[in-house]
Amino acid sequence: MRQRARRIECASVNAATLCRSASVAVVSVVLACSLAACGGGDAAGTFTPRIPGTLSVATAEVPDPGFWLGTVRHPSGGFEYELARAMATHFGLAKVRVSVVPFADLVAGKLGGADLAISDITVTSARAEHVSFSSPYLDAPPAILVRPGLQVPDVNTAEGLRWAVQQGTTLQSALEQTIRPSSAPLLVHHQREALHALRSGRVDAVMLDLPVALAYARESPQTYSVAAQLPSEAVLAAALPKGSENLEAVDSALRALNADGTIERLGREWLHTDVSEDAIEQVPALRTEE
Amino acid sequence: MTPVHAFGPLASIVELSSPKGAPWEFLVIFAVLLLGPVVIERARVPGIVGLLLGGYVIGPHGLGVIGSGNTTVPDLGQLGLLYLMFVAGVELDLNLLRRHLRAAVTFGLMTFALPMLFGTIVGVTLGWEAAAAILLGSLLASHTLITYPTVRDAGLASDPSVATVVGSTVLTDTLTLVVLAAVAGSVGGGRSTLDVAVQVTVGLTVLIVFSLGVLPVLGAWAFRVFGAERSVRYVVAITAFLAAATVAELFGIEGIVGAFFAGLALNRLVPNEGQLMDRISFFGGAVFIPVFLVSVGLILNPAVIAEPETLGFAGLFIVACLGGKLIAATVSARLLGFSRPQAALLFSLSAAQAAATLAATVVGFQLGLFSSAVVNAVLLLIFVSVLVSTITATRAVRGFTARERVPLPLGARVVVGVGDAALARAALSIAVRVARADGGVVHPVLVLGQAGPAAPKTARERLASAAAAAGVDGAISTIVDRSVLSGAVHAGVAAEATLVVVADPGGGFPTAAVAAVERDVADADIPPVALVRGQAATRLGVVRTLPNGAGENSATLATELARRLARGSTHQLEDVGSDWSSLLAPGDVTFVPAGAGEELSAIPADAPGIIITTLSEGVSHQAGRA
Numbered sequence: 001m002r003q004r005a006r007r008i009e010c011a012s013v014n015a016a017t018l019c020r021s022a023s024v025a026v027v028s029v030v031l032a033c034s035l036a037a038c039g040g041g042d043a044a045g046t047f048t049p050r051i052p053g054t055l056s057v058a059t060a061e062v063p064d065p066g067f068w069l070g071t072v073r074h075p076s077g078g079f080e081y082e083l084a085r086a087m088a089t090h091f092g093l094a095k096v097r098v099s100v101v102p103f104a105d106l107v108a109g110k111l112g113g114a115d116l117a118i119s120d121i122t123v124t125s126a127r128a129e130h131v132s133f134s135s136p137y138l139d140a141p142p143a144i145l146v147r148p149g150l151q152v153p154d155v156n157t158a159e160g161l162r163w164a165v166q167q168g169t170t171l172q173s174a175l176e177q178t179i180r181p182s183s184a185p186l187l188v189h190h191q192r193e194a195l196h197a198l199r200s201g202r203v204d205a206v207m208l209d210l211p212v213a214l215a216y217a218r219e220s221p222q223t224y225s226v227a228a229q230l231p232s233e234a235v236l237a238a239a240l241p242k243g244s245e246n247l248e249a250v251d252s253a254l255r256a257l258n259a260d261g262t263i264e265r266l267g268r269e270w271l272h273t274d275v276s277e278d279a280i281e282q283v284p285a286l287r288t289e290e
Numbered sequence: 291m292t293p294v295h296a297f298g299p300l301a302s303i304v305e306l307s308s309p310k311g312a313p314w315e316f317l318v319i320f321a322v323l324l325l326g327p328v329v330i331e332r333a334r335v336p337g338i339v340g341l342l343l344g345g346y347v348i349g350p351h352g353l354g355v356i357g358s359g360n361t362t363v364p365d366l367g368q369l370g371l372l373y374l375m376f377v378a379g380v381e382l383d384l385n386l387l388r389r390h391l392r393a394a395v396t397f398g399l400m401t402f403a404l405p406m407l408f409g410t411i412v413g414v415t416l417g418w419e420a421a422a423a424i425l426l427g428s429l430l431a432s433h434t435l436i437t438y439p440t441v442r443d444a445g446l447a448s449d450p451s452v453a454t455v456v457g458s459t460v461l462t463d464t465l466t467l468v469v470l471a472a473v474a475g476s477v478g479g480g481r482s483t484l485d486v487a488v489q490v491t492v493g494l495t496v497l498i499v500f501s502l503g504v505l506p507v508l509g510a511w512a513f514r515v516f517g518a519e520r521s522v523r524y525v526v527a528i529t530a531f532l533a534a535a536t537v538a539e540l541f542g543i544e545g546i547v548g549a550f551f552a553g554l555a556l557n558r559l560v561p562n563e564g565q566l567m568d569r570i571s572f573f574g575g576a577v578f579i580p581v582f583l584v585s586v587g588l589i590l591n592p593a594v595i596a597e598p599e600t601l602g603f604a605g606l607f608i609v610a611c612l613g614g615k616l617i618a619a620t621v622s623a624r625l626l627g628f629s630r631p632q633a634a635l636l637f638s639l640s641a642a643q644a645a646a647t648l649a650a651t652v653v654g655f656q657l658g659l660f661s662s663a664v665v666n667a668v669l670l671l672i673f674v675s676v677l678v679s680t681i682t683a684t685r686a687v688r689g690f691t692a693r694e695r696v697p698l699p700l701g702a703r704v705v706v707g708v709g710d711a712a713l714a715r716a717a718l719s720i721a722v723r724v725a726r727a728d729g730g731v732v733h734p735v736l737v738l739g740q741a742g743p744a745a746p747k748t749a750r751e752r753l754a755s756a757a758a759a760a761g762v763d764g765a766i767s768t769i770v771d772r773s774v775l776s777g778a779v780h781a782g783v784a785a786e787a788t789l790v791v792v793a794d795p796g797g798g799f800p801t802a803a804v805a806a807v808e809r810d811v812a813d814a815d816i817p818p819v820a821l822v823r824g825q826a827a828t829r830l831g832v833v834r835t836l837p838n839g840a841g842e843n844s845a846t847l848a849t850e851l852a853r854r855l856a857r858g859s860t861h862q863l864e865d866v867g868s869d870w871s872s873l874l875a876p877g878d879v880t881f882v883p884a885g886a887g888e889e890l891s892a893i894p895a896d897a898p899g900i901i902i903t904t905l906s907e908g909v910s911h912q913a914g915r916a
Contacts, residue, residue, distance in 0.1 A: 251662070255657065256659070
């Protein structure tokens with residue numbers, strides 16, 4: 001009887017030891033697999049540049065007042081250029097290499113070998129089929145840029161104006177769908193052509209992204225004025241080649257630059273405006289309904 | 291706006307617009323709040339998972355109804371996050387921490403330190419930067435008392451092991467948020483470690499002074515002034531945590547730290563069973579916190595979850611977190627002399643990760659320290675930890691026998707019976723002091739005579755006003771009975787009160803009346819009863835006790851109440867027959883035995899001071915266990 005009891009006791013001790021060993025083995029396997037799966041990935045995502053030590057950035061136009069200053073070979077500042085530099089610093093990259101690629105190519109996913117494109121690109125689902133968008137860095141509802149003194153309180157007034165807009169952009173869609181101008185708008189390939197048309201009196205209004213319009217109005221208050229903004233949730237974001245493995249790292253970098261106030265500071269410095277929502281809300285909204 | 295032609299031949303006349311704008315977004319969110327938990331709970335999965343999945347379904351990685359540029363849901367989610375941390379602070383039982391300080395500190399430090407260490411080691415091993423590794427450690431170190439309701443409903447709320455975990459939560463959450471504040475302060479700006487340390491120290495000092503020094507005073511004042519206005523009390527609470535969050539952010543500390551401290555600050559003013567807490571829990575549970583969870587679900591990305599990297603992160607987080615919590619529970623249980631079921635409770639209550647973990651993760655994401663792979667891995671950790679916690683809590687509760695279950699403390703649920711609101715102030719103020727000492731709640735009961743009330747609405751309003759002035763937060767009810775004592779005791783039995791306080795109209799109650807009440811409720815446990823008469827005072831003076839010959843239970847009850855009311859020691863008077871009533875001064879409290887009826891009746895109704903008589907014959911009271 002005593003022997004049997006001892007045997008049962010031994011069996012239960014063995015079972016407990018076995019159970020403990022099995023638990024340790026399972027935990028060890030989980031740890032090993034997990035470590036292997038992680039592969040030393042960074043907490044904020046890993047950025048691998050195409051050219052070692054260099055962040056390659058594509059943009060559609062240099063100079064682009066407020067956003068890109070100087071020349072392609074020697075950029076001297078601007079919101080988006082400085083944003084690119086801040087991202088490079090965040091990734092520990094020493095250089096920023098800038099290339100100019102037509103806007104239509106950028107949104108079609110042809111970045112000309114750059115790591116990413118930063119070029120006033122509004123996020124749309126159609127474009128997202130060709131590129132991977134980062135998290136947004138700027139709110140950019142469409143805005144109406146006019147010569148000082150012209151009031152555009154509602155859509156009826158806007159409808160009767162002569163318009164210019166860059167072809168193939170979300171701004172063209174906004175103009176055609178929301179304003180529906182009574183005369184055909186002047187479609188241009190570059191922003192500067194639209195602004196020239198406005199200055200020369202060929203058109204009464206130009207449709208631009210709000211931060212861009214605000215930058216022009218701040219730079220030349222005698223020439224331009226922002227009359228209104230259209231209700232929209234449009235945002236500007238960086239575009240990466242479709243499926244890029246750098247997307248996580250770029251997203252994290254933009255969040256970090258937003259959290260530490262860098263983006264707000266760049267907005268004040270180069271766009272001469274507070275890019276926070278409060279500043280954007282100060283521009284009157286275009287009344288679309290009675 | 292895109293027109294939708296949906297009426298065939300009427301298409302040229304009727305134009306429908308595709309749904310968009312705020313009403314559409316709110317409709318989608320509320321549909322998720324409604325359906326998410328209901329659907330998922332059918333599969334016996336916690337509702338929190340349904341909200342997270344619902345967020346995914348409507349989010350940019352799902353149907354895309356809420357796009358990546360949307361600001362409404364994240365803004366609402368931010369408010370929900372602050373609300374969540376405020377609730378975490380306000381519902382903690384600080385009295386349990388005070389009573390089980392040594393055990394709570396021992397376990398709190400251990401259950402914080404081990405997962406913190408393991409998490410940091412995981413981060414460092416993976417080659418993460420220091421801030422990210424430390425933040426990972428801290429988010430694994432906190433815990434959320436998700437399974438507390440299961441344990442409380444099993445009658446184990448006062449078990450030392452449960453009290454230890456609840457008390458330790460104050461420590462772990464505070465430490466987690468302090469680490470978060472330090473990490474957030476150190477990210478970006480290129481400042482030196484010393485600058486960051488000074489900034490965080492100054493910020494936390496100002497925040498603590500504001501939250502724990504200024505807010506309770508302002509809150510008490512606001513509750514006193516606007517006490518009767520229920521909605522205003524709620525708005526005061528919301529304003530308080532938003533103010534603390536704003537103060538925190540002024541110093542670069544995350545708002546959730548301020549919201550949590552605001553919760554701790556208002557903890558004593560908002561008893562867990564009170565009406566205000568009910569309202570805070572209601573709005574939090576119905577809207578704000580679920581919206582936060584939905585906003586987190588927007589980040590959820592099955593494509594990312596399925597990636598080996600995410601699963602690898604999740605595996606490491608789960609082992610580091612649950613391993614650390616398990617070791618902490620096992621070692622602490624041995625050090626504190628807890629049984630195996632108690633050790634199991636320590637683990638099950640501290641294993642669940644939700645509030646502070648999610649909050650710290652979201653902040654880490656917003657700061658750019660964590661990628662969405664890390665966030666999705668943490669969501670997997672939360673899911674597994676909640677599951678493990680639920681299963682182990684259910685099993686641990688079964689390990690307790692009925693005898694091991696400890697009853698609630700004396701002040702946990704106090705019912706105050708009032709016949710005339712004009713005489714209620716002293717009883718209400720005494721009840722509030724006793725309840726506050728135990729983190730309990732006071733429920734005033736208006737007792738109307740069987741002959742029919744003259745003006746019940748007016749009497750109720752007067753009682754509501756007196757209750758608000760005394761800082762009472764419980765629900766006021768009305769009962770019709772043959773006497774105030776009878777009504778109060780019956781209401782107390784019905785509410786499972788831990789103490790019944792009766793506003794004595796003067797002269798105490800005849801022994802026959804007490805006996806009749808005891809007969810009426812012979813089958814139920816009668817709670818201890820204290821008869822209170824006299825004038826309420828803002829500050830209590832001397833607390834005296836007269837020799838109580840009425841029975842051991844009454845004497846023990848009197849001693850317990852005196853201990854809770856007196857800041858220092860109590861004065862024991864020698865002789866019942868002495869002219870003790872002449873000693874009464876405004877604010878003085880004297881406990882007299884029920885047998886001192888003649889002396890009591892000799893004291894004029896407007897005499898200064900408060901006189902309390904305790905009745906606790908043949909009842910099962912819990913006075914000695916507080």
